[in-house]
Amino acid sequence: MLAVVVRFAVSALVIVVAGTLLTRLGDTLAERTGFGRVLVGAVLLALATSLPEVTVDVHAARLGNPDLAVGDLMGSSLFNLLILAIADLLHRAPASGMFKHSAVIHALSATASILLTALAGMAILAGGVAIGLGRVGLGSIAILCSYLFVLRLVYRDQRLDAAGRPNTPRDGPGDGGGWGKPLLGFSACAAVILVAAPHLARSADAIAEQSGLGGTFVGTTLVALVTSLPELVATLTAVRIGAFALAAGNIFGSNAINMVLLFPVELAHGDLLFRSVSPVHAFTALAVVLVTAVVVMGQLYRVESRRMFVEPDALLVITLVVGALLAVYFLGDMSQVR
Incomplete structure (x- = not known):
């Protein structure tokens, strides 16, 4: 047991260090390429911090445990939102909090994650009548196509926003060099996370197995928590360096990518995924x-003062996430009894 805990701690530490460097390099790339922190956070950084989910969930599906894989993806999205709320509480600057009106630019990427998650939920509910093309169901195909569509919308929105600010300075060779070295460093950090993630997941699975909890709850809580470590580190680091657009873009982008990962998980499972979970x-x-x-409402809602647990704010988000996790625990117990 001690060896498993040590392995878990070492893997987590490696991911924390790599995630910190990943965020700083992502912020540098956002400035030097001119793509902007929202787009880089929603796509590039989100892809990199989602590497543990890819590795863990495809492996779980191949082992015949689709509940663990889907539970991890859904639970990771919940934990990501919890991370965003905690980051907002830790940084309560009057005009720069991520739940303020100045963060309205993230409403598009947040709405995109709502769309993709809703599609996944509908596919799960319709699992008994799932229709597939080969080994992939129409639900996964719809999610993938919708993601490509919303990605185009986010890109065009960022291009239009940049065009409306022609005097906004962009970093270039004269402002710290090109983007080749940051991209190389970014790729190296992503590779480190990819290597460390399976060790983290296996040790977490070994610890969870001794608790006797079911795959649905373990995937939604413990495995989702450990695979969300890169998002946690990346978001807190982005907040610390003042890259709020990068932090929020990473969270919403990661949640969207979590739903897209249902496609490769279904391929690895070898059968219609939503019929098996x-x-x-x-x-x-x-x-x-x-x-x-609620997060989107918090971005759009403007008021001089907020009331705890009543206004759409970070404390309400934390309350809802904790309540949802408790509900999943009891629902999982009920399903096992049946």
């Missing part, structure tokens, strides 16, 4: 939609 995951998907909607 517990309907409890649909509840988790709805919880993600609800909490993300």
Whole structure:
């Protein structure tokens, strides 16, 4: 048991260090390429910090444990929103919090994650009548196509925003060099996370197995927590260096990519995924939609003072996420009894 805990701690430490460097390099790339922190956070940084989910969930699907894989993806989205809320509480500057009106530019990427998660929830509920093309169901195909569509929308929105600010300075060779070295460093950090993630997941699985909990709950909580470590480190680092657009873009982008990862998980599973998993995951998907909607409301809502747990703010998000996780625990117990 001690060896497993040590392995878990070492893997987590490696991911924390790599995630910190990853965020700083991503911020540098956003400035030097001119793509902007929202686009880089929603795509490049989100892809890199989602590497543990790719590795863990494809492996779980190949082992015949689709509930663990889907639970990890849904639970990771919940934990990502929890991370965003905690980061907002830790940085309560009057005009720069991520739940302020100045963060309205993230409403598009947040709404995109709502769309993709809702599609996944509908596919899970319709699992008994799932229709597939080969080994992939129409639900996964719809999610992938929708992601490509919303990615185009986010890109065009960023291009239009940049065009409307022609005097905004961009870093170039005269402002610290090109983007070749940051990209190389970014790729190296992503590779480190990819290597460390399986060790982290296996040690977490070994610890969870001794607790006797089911795959649905373990995937939604413990495995989702450890695979969300890169997002946690990346978001807190981005907040610390003042890259709030990068932090929020990473969270919403990661949640969207989590749903896209259902496609390779289904391929690895070798059968229609949504027909093989517990309907409890649909509840988790709805919880993600609800909490993300509250975050968007918090971005759009303007008021001089807020009331705890009443206004759409970080404390309400934390309350909803904790409540959803507790509900998943009890729902999982009920499904096992049946």
